[in-house]
Amino acid sequence: LDMIQHFTQHELELVYANAVNTIQFQNNFQDAVKELEQVAQAGHGKAALFLAELYHQGFRVERDSLKAQYWQKLATLQA
Numbered sequence: 001l002d003m004i005q006h007f008t009q010h011e012l013e014l015v016y017a018n019a020v021n022t023i024q025f026q027n028n029f030q031d032a033v034k035e036l037e038q039v040a041q042a043g044h045g046k047a048a049l050f051l052a053e054l055y056h057q058g059f060r061v062e063r064d065s066l067k068a069q070y071w072q073k074l075a076t077l078q079a
Contacts, residue, residue, distance in 0.1 A: 004038045012044040020050060029060050040074060048075035 007015070016039050022032035033054070040048035052071035055064045 004042050007039075007042060009044075012039050012042055012047070015039050016044055016047045016050075019047075023054070023060050033061060040071060043078055045075045045078035048072075048078060 004012075004015070015035055019032040019035040019039065023029045023036070026032075033051075036047045036051055040051055048071045052068045052075060053059075054061050055068035055071065057063070061067075
């Protein structure tokens with residue numbers, strides 16, 4: 001899993017797009033949320049923003065304003 005830190009932006013984008021698609025349209029979204037978190041930690045700002053929105057809305061995850069703030073802050077730092 002540490003490998004994801006060494007992904008190119010293009011590779012991060014692919015993992016991000018796949019995870020977003022999974023969260024929106026499929027049932028096995030827990031793994032996709034984990035993938036998004038890894039991609040966001042690796043420096044993908046859109047993934048961090050998407051996570052902030054998920055936790056803010058409580059879509060597919062339990063509403064969590066602290067997690068929402070965390071991912072929002074991370075996204076801001078990566079912008």
